[in-house]
Amino acid sequence: EALIISSCEDGILMLWETHVKSSTKSEDWTPVVLHNKARFIHLSQTIEALQNEEQELKRNQEYRLHQIETTYVADLQRRTDMSLNERQHHENIIERQLIEKEKEQRDFEAKYADLKEKFENERQRIEEEDRENIGRELQKEGDLIRLAQKIMEDNESRLKATMEASENEIRDIAEYFTGKIRETENELVALRKKSRLAIDSNEIEKKNLEADVDDEQLKIKLEFENERRRLIETNAKLQKEFKETHEYQVHILNLKQAEQETSAQTVKKRIQDNVLRVQGMSEEISSLKNEINERKQTINEKLDRISDLELKNQELEKFQYVLNYKIEELTRLIQPREQEIERMRNQLLEMASEREKKETELSRNRFHNVEQKRTLHAVNTQVEYEHQKRKEYDNALRRIKNDILAHFADVSDPKSVKNAVAHLYEKHVQNDNVKSIYTTADISGAVSEEIQAQDRQRLFLERTTSDLKRKLNSDLHATKANRMRIMNENALLLQELNNLRQELKVVRGRIQDYEVAKKTFDERSVHSIDALVQTLNADAGNYVVRHRDSELIKEVQKNQQEILHLRQHLSRVQAGYSPLSTNTNVNDDTANISILKLV
Template sequence: MSIAAVAHRHVFGYKGDVNNSIAYLDEQTVIYPVGHNSVLYNTESKLQKFIPVTEKCEAITAMAVSVNKRYIAIAERGEKPLCALYDLHTLRRRKTLSTMETESKDFVCIAFSADAKYILTQTGAPDWMLYYWSWEKAKVMASVKTANLQADRNAALGRAGDAAASANIGSIATLASGLGGGRDGFGSVVYQVSFNPSDNTQLCVIGNGIFKLFRYQEGMLKLFSVQKLEPKNYLSHCWAADDRIIAGTEDGKIMIFEANGELRAELTHSYGPSATPRCISTLLAYSKGFICGGSHGSIAIYDRNEDAPGGPLVAGQQPGSKDMYRKVKELTMHDDNAKVTNMALSPSEDNLVATTETNQLFALMLAGTEVKGEESRFEMFSQPFHHGQITGCDTCIRKPLVVTCSTDRSVRVWNYLDSTSELVKYFPEEAFSVAIHPSGLYILVGFSDKLRLMNLLIDDIRTFREFTIRGCRECRFSNGGQYFAAVHGNTIQIYSTWNFENLGNLKGHNGKVRSLFWTQDDSRIVSAGMDGAIYDWALRDLTGSGGSGIKREGESILKSCNYTCAIATADGRSIFAVGSDKTLKVRKSRSSILMDTLKWLTPTSPLSNRNFSGRMMFVGTANGTIRSMKYPLTNEPGEFQEHQAHSAPITKLRVSFDDQYLFSTSEDGALYVFKISDKEGRGLKRDREIVYADEILVTKTDLEEKNSTMAELKTRVEELKMENEYQLRLKDMNFNEKIKEVTEKFMQEIEALKITTTVLRTDKEKEEVRHEEELGEERERHTRELSELETVHNAKLMAEYERYQELQGRTTELQAQWERQMREMQAAKEKALSELTAHFEARVREKQAEIDQLQSELHNQYLEFTETTKETEQDADTEILEIKHRYEKKLKEEREIGLRLKGENGIMRKKFNTLNSEIDAHKTEIGKMFNEEKKLHGVIKSLEKDIAGLKKEIQERDETIQDKEKRIYDLKKKNQELEKFKFVLDYKIKELKRQIEPREQDIQGMTHQIKEMDVELEHYHKANSNLELTIADLKLKLRAAEKEVAKEHARVKAFAATVKRFKVDLNECVQYIQEPKLLKTHIKNLYQKYCLVAEPNATTSSSSAAVQPSSSITDVQQEYARQREHLERTVASLRRKVTKDQNIHRADNVRIMGENVALIKEINQLRRDLKGTRAREKAAEIALKHTKLVEAESRSHTPNPGTEGVSSNSLRLPSVTSPSPSPPALPRLEQQALPA
């Protein structure tokens, strides 16, 4: 019996909700948190070291690394906030800082001073206290409240619905990026604190509406009085090299403050071509300026402008940011939609690491890149991690692979020996479960609609087969790989891996199956479910039809426990299970009896006992720790070793086939790899050395495409080689020629310079002789001038001495006068002082009298107070005696009631026992109702979604109906107004029609005339088009003739070149005139070259061959002259014809233009006449209205029943025909006339 030792080997993951969660320790080492550990990752060796948290830690909330990279402070959430400090050289804990004075459960941010002697810790809700520590003494130097306590308490009370929610309220401000917090109504929230790098006594605190500066003085933190600004949500800040504070806000503003809190400048963090402002979640200072990170993966580098003016802003001055810092570069990340939460820069400022809210780490090498130049993109720092809960995990035998699936809709394959990510595949929906074949070539993935069997290719995960199993939450391959089991609701289906035949269905569970386990020989399956049942299935013969070879041989049902995991030993005789009742159960000898062995396990604990060796057991807990149990188990609670791993409940545990590695996954998205060894730390003994397979699957299509691509690339490489060699040869030739030219040029220049040097040397010698002569003359002249100046200055000196004597006498007189005035002023001062002394002494005596009077009044009031106090005490004693008698009487009554209640208690105890038996009976019913409740909850959720959708649709339709009704009302109102206006316009239209009819006839005639002119103009256009076609045809003929002429020119040139070559060759033959044999040979060659090529069958002599070319040249010249003359005559006639047509066309255009001008003038005259007619009509209406009003007034004195209706109608008519801006028919008429 022993406990297997477990050591952290590697972890794939990152905990992103930690403030200041990443830092460089040196050029190769980066530290960041994962789960309940801080990981030191070496970028060169890819090795990791781990710093675990304390035992009672609930979560890591903040980190800080000292400036000298010697210490790290880690803030932990627990019953009380705790800050642990570690030595990064030894990885041992140096100090633990904790305070009992706070109600908070965590420190939301921490910071080191520049000399690493002091540390700041900021607590979270509800008190928001800032503590200033001397950490080596573990002493609080000072503390101060940084946020509004009452606002936080009111917000917390307004939201408190349960104890768990209020317990986690301290984690709201754990992100420096400001997620949640004040924007959700929790009042003021602090996001970051820091020291001034050059002054340990100055502190800065920022948050939602908080920008505060403190000074440590006299054992207290005193608040600076800073410039009042509009409240902003400050998310991050840093100290620049010149002791300025750079703060970033949620609305994308970068605020630059002086060390005294005065605003120095302000600029907007805009990103991308659209210059959209982005939220600033993190800031990082470096030697040239600062780096800004924000939402949507935006990172920008700002450099300091050395020419910027200094000094703070004055009243009325706008912050000018362009002169202080300028954006020099925008950096791009792969994850454009994720917010940048933290950044870290290496000590040499060559490398930058950034983290995002999706738990990913990105790295960028800044060294060697031009800051203003080339495009830079971040690359993955180590591996891409999960950023959601990991729901499935499995490992294989033939390869060192682990496969996981997560709620982030991805399936990932990890190599635990190389610590790398082999494959990552994202799917459009979430994967519920995953299993990998023992060969490492296939995986099973359960989705909401189907279970898919996929191939692991070299660079992809490709679906091969689909099974109609919806929402498969658990699937497992058998150890031999020939079968796989998948859960379909409460049924377990078994399939053949090779022919995909359904070999049987295991039915018996009433609830969802949560766990499957194959025994070592694949003859049994152990299943556990939410219904509290564990079944042991024997698979005797799976080749038969109908599943007749499947038998349920063992079962254990405990409805009060929802099982989450069940495993068995190699022979299948013992089964171990964990569930919701916080106990580890074991069943031996295939009996149905389960006994509790460990009662301190947390619920939903995955359990792993690899059946190949059967020598160890590991249990995962809900708080993220892994326990290595002492195995075999006994009836008494056994020993175990607990290892810190995850920060959330563990979801899966797996052990490698050779029992060398343990894998754990959790809801925090991390995958831990542990090395397993015996109690002394030695690796477990292997029966034989395992050689892992390195084969991969490649489809034939992919292989053919790669081969064809390789062949194309090889061909392209060969072509490029040949092309480059050719280009190199050309360049060598060009460069050699250039070198030759430059050498000749420089040699000529050298000769010219030598001549020039000789000439200049001669001139220099002449100039030296001349300058020596001039220098002698100047010396003589200066000697004469010096003697003259001495004489003049001696005379001036005597005059100044006499003036000095005179001024000294005047100074003596002024001194005596000043002393006399001082004595007079001293006497006046003493006199005034005596008068003031007498006056104030009198006032002092008056005040002393007043003090005496007040003291007497105070004594009288004290006597009155003493008397009143005595009377009050006497009244109180009397009242106390009365209350004592009253309560003694009440106590007696209560004792009697107590005796009576004792009797009733006996009766109630009997009833209680009766009710207990009823409760036990009802528990079974509650179990059933619990399952029904779950089903109903699902139905209710779906119905609530439908109701919400329908309510939203009803609301949208109500809004649409209201808009339609409002529109109808407006249209009705507008329609009434238009009917009134229509009546007026109808009357006006009738009047105007009578006036416009004759003019319309004239316009129609003119329109007809314009149409005829348009027809004529169109005819001319067609004629011009025909002429243009004729010209184009002639141009083509001209081009053809020019081509023929060019050919003839080329032929002539070729003939001339032939003659020239012949002359050269003939000249060479003449050289052998004294040697007949050589001359004969060259003459034959000459004949074959120039005579036989042109006429192979010719046998004429060389003299006749020379005559023929001359005659052909004459014929060519004559033909060329004849064609040229013909083409010139043709071109001349065409030019005359085109000129004539252009003149005719120009005359027609002038005539048509004149007619259009006349028509426009006539139209304008008609418009003026119409305008005059309207004015006369308006005047007539006004006169008519006035006349009718006068008649109505005259008739009102002599009323007549017969004329009353007429007068009323006449009075109504002006209102109907009241003038309006302009009738709508008139603009329509003008629009018709304008195009003409």
């Protein structure tokens, strides 16, 4: 009864000390006080629960942010390590390719220098030969000029000796010798032209002789085959004729013998004639036998020739086997390169899938960051709401304190105290809609330490969110740059794959060309080098066809060199990409075998 408890709508309890002089009470304060006390306890519990929930949310937010940061840093480190390893691998590949290109360039420069040196030597040799020829011609011309000068001197001496005799004769002699000099000069010019024409004709004749030799060989072979057929036919005819004549003679002899038996006396002379005729026939038979033996010898020689051709055919089959072996070797060299291309394609697909995974993970992280931002915004709004409520509580406290200071200036008067309490109760408890504005001299002094701690926590959260935003932007830029780098590397790898596909197409086209050429040679029954030359020179007869055949042979040799070059390049590339396969050595004896051994 010595204390009065009052409360406002904000749940603030106030204790008033009173002095009761009379024994009567005007009002009963117990139910109101108990009701306001329960309300105050409930409000304080809700405030503590909200503060605990706020701290729990802050701790969860900090833990999640720390977890995201650690995972992101680990993922970023792993990605950087992978990108550095890939970059080192690609740099090593590019370095090996550059070394191979430099080596090829050096080889090309060495070959070019050798060819240039050979060309210079050939040119110097030709120039020296031309100089020698010109020197010889000039020497001949000088000899002729000296001879002419000598003759002129002799003529002058004779002219001087015979000047007194006849000036006309001297003039005629001078004209005669000048004409001779002109004739010699003309002869010299003609000789030069003739020598040049002779050289040209010799070259043309040489080419024609080579062509004629080839044609003559072809003609001789054709004549040999025709003669062989003719001899075989004549042999058959002779055998048939011999058989017919022999049967005819036997029949005649039988008839004559029958006639001789009937008329022995009249046929004695004919018997001698028949004996002589039989002797002649026997001699003819012996000569025919000798001729048959000679034909058998020629047939045996032809059989020997056929056996030689079969041996050459076996050699060509061996050569065909070597060619097939080379083709299989080329295909075997192409297969690991195709496997390498397939592996690079799979690697590109893996990199693309990994990039998609990273993009999905980044999008998931962005979505998670957005959710974290939303939760942080909700927490910030809740904190601001709590700050506003706390400010309202502080303002209510200040208002109540000001009212207390204003109405309880004199506590000794119980009536004024009672009226002041009733006024305060009516103002702060019953009349909720009334709002009075009070001003204080120092508002910041009423701010408690808890509000300052909450402000510090809010500033800390704002700084952490700004740092997280800045890190997120930097990570986005880094991932964008990494993505661009991966795209550039993918473009380079695709370009290299396209180049390798073009090289494979070229090699396959050349293999198909050689297979087609082999099929054509098999269709034409080319089984020896001579027959190959005959088939290549089947249309020979003029210089244009021979020139075309020579160009074909040059093209074949050029293709051989190109195949060797491609084989070396494939072996180098294979050694660069798969070092384990460097132990497979190519046979050096078969590497230099040409496809067409045309001599």
